[in-house]
Amino acid sequence: WQIQAIKTIIHQMDPEARIILFGSRADDAKRGGDIDLLILSQELTPRHKRALRLALxxxxxxxxxxxxxxxxxxxxxxxxxxxEGVSL
Structure with a gap:
């Protein structure tokens, strides 16, 4: 359910965004840790980071x-x- 929630929130702001989960959460053998997301987007900029983080x-x-x-x-x-990441 977390993956779907992440995709929904990001795609509400940019339906064309590509989302990559990387870091420890991208490796099924390693559980826990923080959630590291790469968002490739022509619409979103680092200025959108605060709003995205709050929604997440x-x-x-x-x-x-x-x-x-x-x-x-x-x-x-x-x-x-x-x-190293996994596309969501």
Whole structure:
């Protein structure tokens, strides 16, 4: 249910956004940890981060959520998240 909630919240702001779960939660062998999300979007910018985080907290409860919002794959961190993450 958490994955569907994440997708719904982000796609309400940008239906075309690509969502990648990376970090410890992307590995089924490693449970727990914070939720690391890469959002690839032409519409959303880092300015949307606060609103997204608030909406996610309201739906998922108090969990540590790290959001990385990017419009391209120029950043090494974005490329690592894409390589190691799971598309939602």
């Amino acid at each position: 907290y309201e739906k998922l409860g108090e969990q540590k959520i790290d959001l990385l919002i990017a419009s391209d794959t120029a950043s090494p961190l974005v490329r690592i998240a894409l390589a």
